Amino acid sequence: MSNQLLRVSGLSAGTEDKPILHDVSLAVGTGETHVLMGPNGAGKSTLGHVIMGDPAYQVTSGTIEFDGKGVTEDAADKRSLAGIFLSYQAPVEVPGVPLYSYLRTITQKRPELKMTARKFRARVGEIADQLDMGSSFLTRELNVGFSGGEKKKIEMLQLLLLRPKLAILDETDSGLDVDALSVVSRGIEAYRADCDGALLVITHNTRILERLNVDRTHVMVQGHLVAEGPASLIDSIDEHGFEQFEKASAIAGGDQA
């Protein structure tokens, strides 16, 4: 394995009244593509949000290291500036903030990305072309009134603009039609090609993975990572579903009890 970029060790977390993740350990190397799969409600999105530092979840044990530093106690903005990016399953609408103002502000926050406004506009234009987006969207309020597909494109736009070291894509493929899925897939390919960033793709649908060279596959059931394997594990899941893992998890749970 190449240098470890993300290392999650023995992580347990949940909301105030409900434990969700149990003793989760996971490592992602620089430039690697990992896939996290599992049935609905397994805790996949929660893991993404906990890695990002969402205060809605509390870490009860375990640690998160990123780029050689412990970030378990860091706020989300610090983790973002360190190079973690979480693409939302349902991007939040932010009325009162035009997309241009937002993109410019989050870019200028990163010393390595600071550029003149002219270059910035040109860069945004290039990315927008890659993603088949018109120019009028820049003056629209962030995610307000956008379709589901457009919102995902805005997420991809930010991914390509911010060039994070690690991108966590939380069901980016959900709710997309064929054309939008193709555009989003192109965005992910561009990120891999241009930024050499690592990917943790959270999904329970394998279509978005067709164009990706997956290094490792993880399976989560009921907050536990129950299996890990090479890309071929995806084919097995495609064929047999998650039932095999759910049964194993139930037996393991029974044994523990």
Added chain:
Amino acid sequence: MAESTNGAQQDARPTGRMTLERVNTPPAQTWNYLRANDITLTVPVHSRKGDVYFALPRLFEGVECGMGQAVTTWAESQAKDAHYVEVKAGEKRDEPIVAQEDTGVMVRAGAEATIVICTPAGAPTQDTTAALVRIIAERESRVHVLEFVCGGSEQRLDSVGIIAAEDARIDVRQFFLGAGTTAAGLAVALDGNRARLELTCRYLGREQDILDINHVVRQRGRNTRCDVRESGVLDGHAKKSLRATIDLVHGSSGSEGAELENVLILSDDVTNKTMPVILCDEDDVAGNHGASIGSVGPEQIQYLRDRGLSVQEAEELYVRALFDEALICAPTPQSRAAVLARATDVLGSEVANDLVEGLGLGDAEEV
């Protein structure tokens, strides 16, 4: 186009002061216990002894202005001349009309015009500045009004009145960006059938700013439409009162009016008063209003934090967004200069220069 004015400015030194009471009064007064039905202003008085005043055509006397008659009378008495502009029938005027102290604009049938109301740029050099603007939009005309209040005086009064005839389309974009006291009133009469108004009002109040706004839309024609959207950011000890009235007058059947305000409050010391009123004297009409008042939502904050902004930076983004939008809309060097000067004051010169450069304005002109 016909245009007449001597373009005189007010003398620098007033000869006295007077109090204007019951300014910005809404058509239906209520909530008396809030003491928010009007504002009282003290304004300078300049002697006009010996001046010959060029008045607007009498037709403009019938245009109701948002701040009320007391302000109209005072503003007329203080302006040396009225500024009258007529846009000929069918003409599409590209050059914006820059409103002066007392301005009347006649937009003839089928014509299109843009009218800009703007404060002087920079730090306050005068006690009070004012604009009285009356517009008559004839049938099938299109009128764009852009209003920028960005300082330049301790106190600013903007009183605007518009009458829209059949099928006229009016859009108004207001940017009240401080500082000091801003009192602004807009009255729009949708007199003709199918006349339409789109009003967008964005405001910023901070430190000790006082912002007093009165919007009145009278829908008299059949099948008229109005869409009023106000939104802004309040911080520090700012005090804001907004009165927004949609009056669906008897005979306005088939008309629809909507008003919505979103206020973002960033400080516990802010005073925010919002008074939406819908008056209805017709059966077959629809009137809606809504308001959201509060801090940035936790979901929005988390989304912005996930992209690298602290809570404070996330809140500042909302302020920057106001200036971005104002600069995008500002059509004249004067209005851009005024917005930029205020942006420099509020956001600092680095961000202000970034706004200009980002919009591609940097090389075009010295602002």
